[in-house]
Amino acid sequence: MAVLTLAQALNQGLEQALAEHPEVVILGEDVGRTGGVFRITDGLQRRFGPERVVDTPVAESGIVGMAFGMAVGGMRPVVEIQFMGFSYPAFDQIVNHVARIRNRSRHRFTAPMVIRMPYGGGIGAAEHHSESTETIYVHTPGLKVVVPSRPADAKGLLASAVEDPDPVIFLEPIRLYRAVRETVPEDPHTVPIGEASIEREGTDVTLVSYGAMMKETRQAAEVLAERGVSAEVVDLRTLVPLDTDRLLASVEKTGRVVVVHEAPRTLGFGAEVAALVAERALYSLQAPPKRVTGWDTVVPLKKSEQYYLPSVGRIVAAAEETLTA
Amino acid sequence: MAVLTLAQALNQGLEQALAEHPEVVILGEDVGRTGGVFRITDGLQRRFGPERVVDTPVAESGIVGMAFGMAVGGMRPVVEIQFMGFSYPAFDQIVNHVARIRNRSRHRFTAPMVIRMPYGGGIGAAEHHSESTETIYVHTPGLKVVVPSRPADAKGLLASAVEDPDPVIFLEPIRLYRAVRETVPEDPHTVPIGEASIEREGTDVTLVSYGAMMKETRQAAEVLAERGVSAEVVDLRTLVPLDTDRLLASVEKTGRVVVVHEAPRTLGFGAEVAALVAERALYSLQAPPKRVTGWDTVVPLKKSEQYYLPSVGRIVAAAEETLTA
Amino acid sequence: MLQLLTPSGDVLGEPPLSVDLTRRLYRAMVYVRTFDRKCAALQKQGRLATYAPFEGQEAAQVGSAAPLDPEDWMVASYRDAAAMWMQGYPWELLIAWRTGDERGGRPPEHVSVLPPSITVGGHMLHAVGLAWSARHFGEERIAITYFGDGATSEGDFHEAMNLAAVYGLGVVFFCQNNQYAISMPRTAQTRSETIAEKAIAYGMPGVQVDGNDLFAVFTATAEAIDRARAGDGPTLIEAVTYRLGPHTTSDDPSRYREESEVEQWRRRDPLERVRIFLSERDAWTPEWQERLETEASTEIERAVELAEGMDGLGPARIFEAMFDELPPHLVDQRAEALRSVGQ
Amino acid sequence: MLQLLTPSGDVLGEPPLSVDLTRRLYRAMVYVRTFDRKCAALQKQGRLATYAPFEGQEAAQVGSAAPLDPEDWMVASYRDAAAMWMQGYPWELLIAWRTGDERGGRPPEHVSVLPPSITVGGHMLHAVGLAWSARHFGEERIAITYFGDGATSEGDFHEAMNLAAVYGLGVVFFCQNNQYAISMPRTAQTRSETIAEKAIAYGMPGVQVDGNDLFAVFTATAEAIDRARAGDGPTLIEAVTYRLGPHTTSDDPSRYREESEVEQWRRRDPLERVRIFLSERDAWTPEWQERLETEASTEIERAVELAEGMDGLGPARIFEAMFDELPPHLVDQRAEALRSVGQ
Numbered sequence A, B: 001m002a003v004l005t006l007a008q009a010l011n012q013g014l015e016q017a018l019a020e021h022p023e024v025v026i027l028g029e030d031v032g033r034t035g036g037v038f039r040i041t042d043g044l045q046r047r048f049g050p051e052r053v054v055d056t057p058v059a060e061s062g063i064v065g066m067a068f069g070m071a072v073g074g075m076r077p078v079v080e081i082q083f084m085g086f087s088y089p090a091f092d093q094i095v096n097h098v099a100r101i102r103n104r105s106r107h108r109f110t111a112p113m114v115i116r117m118p119y120g121g122g123i124g125a126a127e128h129h130s131e132s133t134e135t136i137y138v139h140t141p142g143l144k145v146v147v148p149s150r151p152a153d154a155k156g157l158l159a160s161a162v163e164d165p166d167p168v169i170f171l172e173p174i175r176l177y178r179a180v181r182e183t184v185p186e187d188p189h190t191v192p193i194g195e196a197s198i199e200r201e202g203t204d205v206t207l208v209s210y211g212a213m214m215k216e217t218r219q220a221a222e223v224l225a226e227r228g229v230s231a232e233v234v235d236l237r238t239l240v241p242l243d244t245d246r247l248l249a250s251v252e253k254t255g256r257v258v259v260v261h262e263a264p265r266t267l268g269f270g271a272e273v274a275a276l277v278a279e280r281a282l283y284s285l286q287a288p289p290k291r292v293t294g295w296d297t298v299v300p301l302k303k304s305e306q307y308y309l310p311s312v313g314r315i316v317a318a319a320e321e322t323l324t325a
Numbered sequence C, D: 001m002l003q004l005l006t007p008s009g010d011v012l013g014e015p016p017l018s019v020d021l022t023r024r025l026y027r028a029m030v031y032v033r034t035f036d037r038k039c040a041a042l043q044k045q046g047r048l049a050t051y052a053p054f055e056g057q058e059a060a061q062v063g064s065a066a067p068l069d070p071e072d073w074m075v076a077s078y079r080d081a082a083a084m085w086m087q088g089y090p091w092e093l094l095i096a097w098r099t100g101d102e103r104g105g106r107p108p109e110h111v112s113v114l115p116p117s118i119t120v121g122g123h124m125l126h127a128v129g130l131a132w133s134a135r136h137f138g139e140e141r142i143a144i145t146y147f148g149d150g151a152t153s154e155g156d157f158h159e160a161m162n163l164a165a166v167y168g169l170g171v172v173f174f175c176q177n178n179q180y181a182i183s184m185p186r187t188a189q190t191r192s193e194t195i196a197e198k199a200i201a202y203g204m205p206g207v208q209v210d211g212n213d214l215f216a217v218f219t220a221t222a223e224a225i226d227r228a229r230a231g232d233g234p235t236l237i238e239a240v241t242y243r244l245g246p247h248t249t250s251d252d253p254s255r256y257r258e259e260s261e262v263e264q265w266r267r268r269d270p271l272e273r274v275r276i277f278l279s280e281r282d283a284w285t286p287e288w289q290e291r292l293e294t295e296a297s298t299e300i301e302r303a304v305e306l307a308e309g310m311d312g313l314g315p316a317r318i319f320e321a322m323f324d325e326l327p328p329h330l331v332d333q334r335a336e337a338l339r340s341v342g343q
C-alpha cells in the first residue's frame, strides 16, 4: 500500500487494466507520447506500445464513435477526453449511439467502454476548461456516471468501470488530481459502482456532494463540528445509478440536507437530490433542502472564479440556515 | 382572427418575421423547396426567395455554427433542426459558442438567433425522432428555452424569440402541430418570454406542465374535476427564464403539485420544479410533490411508445395520491 | 466513372462475374425489389411506422454486399435493407424494426450487422472501430459502411474517413450517391465534382462507379474489400445511382424534382441490364422471372406475418435493455409502469 | 509550395512588397515577437493564467493579416495574438484575457475581431456566417479565420469548408501548419500529403505556402482576400511553419520532438530573412533594430501594466453578461453571491 495522489492512483489503475485485460486500449489526444495533459497516462505507451495507448487526431466525435465500434467489436476502450468542455462535439455519439446500442439491439451489441473526462474548475484555467456538466450525462438513459473524490475510490471505481458491461462516464476532479493523497491498495481492487459512501456520521444535517466539491464539503463539516453542529457527510461517488437508499436514510436521520456541487444550479444534480428528498422523505424534513452550487453562468476566468465556486463558507452558512429554519 | 393549428400559427409567425425584419433568414435541412419535413416553412421560400429561406446541406453543427456567425454579424437567423434528436451534433456550437459569446465578449458580440426544434413523441416515429431533452439546454447558462403548447402562444412566443437579443431554443411539440386549433390574432403579436400561464384555476392541486404534455394535463384536470377535485393548471411556456413566482404562488395556494413531462425523470425539468417547491414552499406542502414523466429509458418505438409517455391516467392517479398523502 | 455493363446490357470487356453468380445476384435483386415494394405498400396501409424505399439502388446494395465474407461487419442506414439482407439480416427483422418493434434491431448471433442507423453520418465511425477490433483480435474481418450523398456533409464523415486512413484500417466506405438528401440535390450538397474525389483529402483511394451497374459495383467493392483485408487500408466508393421513389413514404418528391428526371433514371434500371445480359446468354426466361417473383412474394409475405405477429416490447421490457442489469431506479420505474397499466 | 523569399534572404522574382511596406511588416514582426516572449516570461512568473506562444509563426500571422481591410472580420484562436493585433486588437486586452479577465474578450467598437477561440475547430464556422452577414448587408467585408493543422481533423473544419464553398462565401481559411497539435505530429494527424489539397474535397482553391516567408504569405493571402471580396468564394491557405516553443507554457515538448528538429527550423526564422532582404537594400540597420526593440518593449510593458491593473469582474459582474437583461433567477443568484462575500 502506497500513499498516492488521485492522479497516481488513476495511472496505476489504468496500468493494471492494460496489464490484466488484453482487450483494453486507451485512446485520446496526447495520451501516448506525453502521457496526457494531466499525465494520467504517463509511461503507459512506453510500457504497452502505441497499439494499446493510442494518440489520436483532434476529433472528439471521431474518437468516441470509433471507440464505440471497438467496444461493439469486443474491445474495452478507455477514452480520454482532454477536458469535459471538449466532450460536447462527441455528444451525439454518446447519446445517440454509446448509450443506446444495447437497447437498440436488445442486448445483442453492447458498448462496454469508459469515457474519462477531467472536469471542474478551481485551477484558473482558460475558457471551457472548467466545465462541470454532469447533468447532460446523468440525464441520458443508458450511461453510468461515476465521480470519485479520493485516490482509492478513483482506482477502485476505475477498475469497476473498465469491467462494467455498460458504458461509463468517468469524471475526474481536476483540482483534486494532486491535492489529495491517501494509501491506495497496490493490488487491483474494485469499488462497486452505485454505492455512496458515508464519510462521516452526523445527526444534525446531511451534507451531500461528490467529486471535487467533496474537499470543501469535508472542510465545512469540520467547521460545523467546531461550532457544535454534527454534520453527516455523504460522498455519492456514483451519480447513475444513484445510491438513493443511503442518501434518503441519511436525510431521514438528520432531517436536513445541503447538496453541494459546482455545476450550475438549474437542473444541476442538486435538483435531483432535492426532488428525491421532497418526494420520498418529505415528512422527515425539518427544513427546506438547500443547494450550494455554481451559478447559472459561465464559469468565470481566473480572476473571478472564486466568486463562482461554492466555498466552505457558503456550505457552512447553508447548513446553519437549515438549522434555524 | 383565423382558427389555426399550431403548425399554421408558426408558419404565419415565420412569414411575418421575414416580412418585418430584413435581417431574418431561415436556415435548415429541407426548409426551402419542401417547406420542411413538417411543412412549418411551407411557401416561405417561394415568397422570400432562396437567400432568405435557405436549404442547407446535412450538417447540424455547421448550420448552427454558421448561423451563429450570421447573428454576430447582425442578422437574425432562425434555424430549423429537423428533429430534436439531431441537435446533438450541434451541441458544442450551442453550448460553447451560441450561449456564451455575449459573456465572452462582455456584451460586445451577441448571438440573437432562434433554434427551432420539433420535439417529443407520440407519433410512433423512428428512433431518435421522439426526443425530449430540454434539460440539456435548460442547464446551459446563456440560453432561453421556450416551449409553446397552443397556436396563439406559439406565434406570439416565436415573435418574441425572433426579437429577443439573446439566443432562444424554441421547442415545438410534434404531436400538437396539427392536433390543436384556436383563434390566432392575424397581426403580429408577441407573448412575453418568461411568463407562465395559469390555464385553469383550482384549489386542490397544481398540475404543472409545458409543451406537448399540456394536452394530457388539461384532460387530467377535466377528469379530476369530474371526480370533484379542483386542479389548477399551469402551462410554464418558458423554461428559461422560469416564471418561478406564478409557479410557487399556485403551489402555495393548493399545497400540492404534480409536474408532468415526457422527458426522462432523472434531472428532467420536474426535478427543478420539485426542488424549487421544496426549497421555497416547503411549509405550504401538504403532500410530497409528484413527477409524472417519461422513464429513464430510450423512448420506445411505435408498438410500445404508449407505455412510455405519461398518460391522463397516470396524471390523475398522481394527483389523487397527493390528495390522500 | 467505372462502368462495365451498360444500360442496354452490353459488357465492356470481360464479364467480371460468372453467369452463375450473375444469376444469383439477379435473383437477389428481384427479391429485394419485391421486399421494397411490399414495404412501401404496407406503409401506405399504416402497417409500417415509416419506410425509406431504395428502388433504383438494388445493384448498388446487392453488388457491394455480394463480395463480403459472412463474418464481415456491416454498418448501414435506414435505406439499406437490401445490403443488410445480403449479409444475413432476416426479412422479418428488417420488417419488424419498421413496424416499430425494437426486436427488429437484434440480428441472429451469426450475423455481424448492426441495427440500421437513423442518424445520418455518425455510424460510419462505428465501422472504423469495428475494423480496429478485427485487427486487434487478429481476425480477417473487414467492415463496410453504407451512407448517402447527404451524409458526406456531416462532420462525422470527415472524422471517420480521416481516422480510418490515419490508422490504416480495413474499412470500405460505400456511398450511395442517389442524387438527393431528402430534397437537397447532390450538386447543392457540396461543390466537389465527385464524392469519390473527397478521398484525396484523406490520402485514401476513391473510386466512382456506375451504381446501377451490378458488375462495376461488384468489381470496385471486391477490390476495396481485398485491399482492406490485406491490411492496405480503407477505400471510398461512390456509387452513382438514383432513388426512384420518395425519401420516405411521407415525402412528396414532386416538390423538388421533375418527373422527366425520374423517367431518365428509370431507363437506367439496375435490374434490366442484368436481365438483358443473362437473356443474351440464355440464362434468363420469363418463366424463371415469374417463378422468382412468386417465390420472393411468398417469402416476404411470410416475413410480414412473422413481423406483424411480434407484439412489441410491452411495459416491462422497455426497461430491460438499458443496462446489463436493471439498476434500482429502473426497477422502481418498471413497477410504476406496470401499476399504471394495471399489472 | 509557394516561396518568394528564401531563408537566406534571396527574392525569387520581383519582390511583391515595396521596401517601405516590408519595413512596416518587419517592424510588426519585431513587435509581436517581443509580445510573445514577454507573455511567455510573465506566465513563468505566474502572472498569466496560460499562454500559447507563437514564436516561429510571426510571418504567417503578420503576413496574412497585413492585406486585410480594417473592417474585415477575423476569427482566430488562442495562438493568434499577432494576427489579432494586426487587425486592431489592443495589446492590453490580449494580455488581460490571458490573465483571466473576461474583459480581454471585448475589443473596441471599431475592431471586428472575435475573442480568441479556445475550442479547436468550431470557430471556423463563425467566419462562414460572418461572411454571409457581410453579403447579406451588402458590405465589402470578408472574413478570415485562423486555425492549426490539428484543427483540420475536427468535423467542424469539414462543415465550415463545405458550407463556405456551397454558398460561395468570402472566407479565407488560413491554416498555420506548425507541424504539431500539442504532441501529435502533422504526419500522424492526417494522411493527405498536404493540408492545402484538402480543398479539393470542397471544390475550393487550396494553396500551400512557406509560412515563414512573409512575401509568400502576403501574396497568397492577398489573392485569396481579393477573390473573397470579388464574390468568388473561399480559399484554403496552408502556411507551412513551425512552433518553436512549447504548445503552452505547461507543455514539455522534449517528450515528443528532437531538439535537432527545432534547430533546423530556427534556421528558417521568419524575421531573419526579411532582415537580410532589407539590409541588402540599406533599409535595415542595427540601430533601427535596437530602437524597434526598445519601443516594442516599452509599449508592451505599458500594456502589461494596464492589463494587470484590471481587477477582474468581481462577484456581481460575473452575472451581468449572460443575457441582455438579467433574468429573475440571476438577480437572486447575484444577491446570494454578494451576500456570501459579505456585500
Ligand SMILES: Cc1ncc(C[n+]2csc(CCOP(=O)(O)OP(=O)(O)O)c2C)c(N)n1
Pocket: B029, B058, B060, B082, B086, B089, C079, C118, C119, C120, C121, C147, C148, C149, C150, C151, C152, C178, C180, C181, C182, C243, C247
Ligand atoms: C444527424 C441527422 N440529421 C438529419 C437527419 C434527417 N434526415 C434523415 S435522412 C436525411 C437525408 C440523408 O440523405 P443521404 O445521406 O443522401 O441519404 P439518402 O436518404 O438519400 O439515402 C436527413 C437530413 C438525420 N436522420 N440525422
Ligand SMILES: Cc1ncc(C[n+]2csc(CCOP(=O)(O)OP(=O)(O)O)c2C)c(N)n1
Pocket: A029, A058, A060, A082, A086, A089, D079, D118, D119, D120, D121, D147, D148, D149, D150, D151, D152, D178, D180, D181, D182, D243, D247
Ligand atoms: C474541441 C477541442 N478539443 C481539444 C482541445 C485541446 N487542445 C487545445 S490546442 C490542441 C491542439 C491544436 O492543434 P493545432 O490545431 O495544430 O493548433 P496549434 O495549437 O498547433 O496552434 C488541443 C488538442 C480543444 N481546445 N478543443
Ligand SMILES: [Mg+2]
Pocket: C148, C149, C150, C176, C177, C178, C179, C180, C181, C182
Ligand atoms: Mg441521398
Ligand SMILES: [Mg+2]
Pocket: D148, D149, D150, D176, D177, D178, D179, D180, D181, D182
Ligand atoms: Mg499545430
